[in-house]
Amino acid sequence: MIKILHVEDDADIREIAQLSLELSGEFELVQCESGEKALEAVNSFTPDVLLLDMMMPGMTGRQTLELMRQIPALSETPAIFMTARAQHAEIEELRFAGAAHVISKPFDPVSLGSEIMEVLG
Template sequence: MLSHHVLIVDDEANIREILQACLGDVAGWQVSAAASGPEGLTKAIAERPDAIVLDLMMPEMDGIAFLRRLRMHPETETIPVVILTAKTYLVELGQLDHLGVAGAIAKPFNPLELPTQIARALQWHAAIDA
């Protein structure tokens, strides 16, 4: 599996730690993390990660607001985003399609499957851009 730089944006510290362990320690990817939407936007613009794993339900700025702002910046408009959410009903996921979501992972998730799921989303995104 190729090495990727992934930015995790999630307000829950324990989720960030699990994701960092799965993607960094297990998959060997470069991982950075943000505890809020505004912090995530700042890091996304500065770091330009290969992908973002984004929680939808966050205080201050939820995932949908984050996605809208991310797509407004030329530096970040094409970064693939994988949604991590307990809300998997189709209406909400359909609402995210126009914001360029590369994939969705349901909570609770299997940490060992996460790198493969994110890699698939990156491959899908690369195929669309080709």
């Protein structure tokens, strides 16, 4: 089972992602509604991949990743950003910030799992 930490402030989108990923049976999912809560969650959960929403109240996805990178266990964990601002310049910026992949919103829930698998190789 691949362990995913999904950080997303929109409850509906969290639910869709959960349905989509759990149905495949290949993922174990922990979801948080903010970067702050995600940083607490990683004390007891070490994900294989980070799935981070970019625009969130409080800490952004990028800020959340910066702080997670300071945790030795997460310094190399692949990070996938989900963003509604998926223009070329923003994608480049996120890649520069350490994103392994960027999924633009609205995303296809049917192919979400396979996109994540592709990143993990």
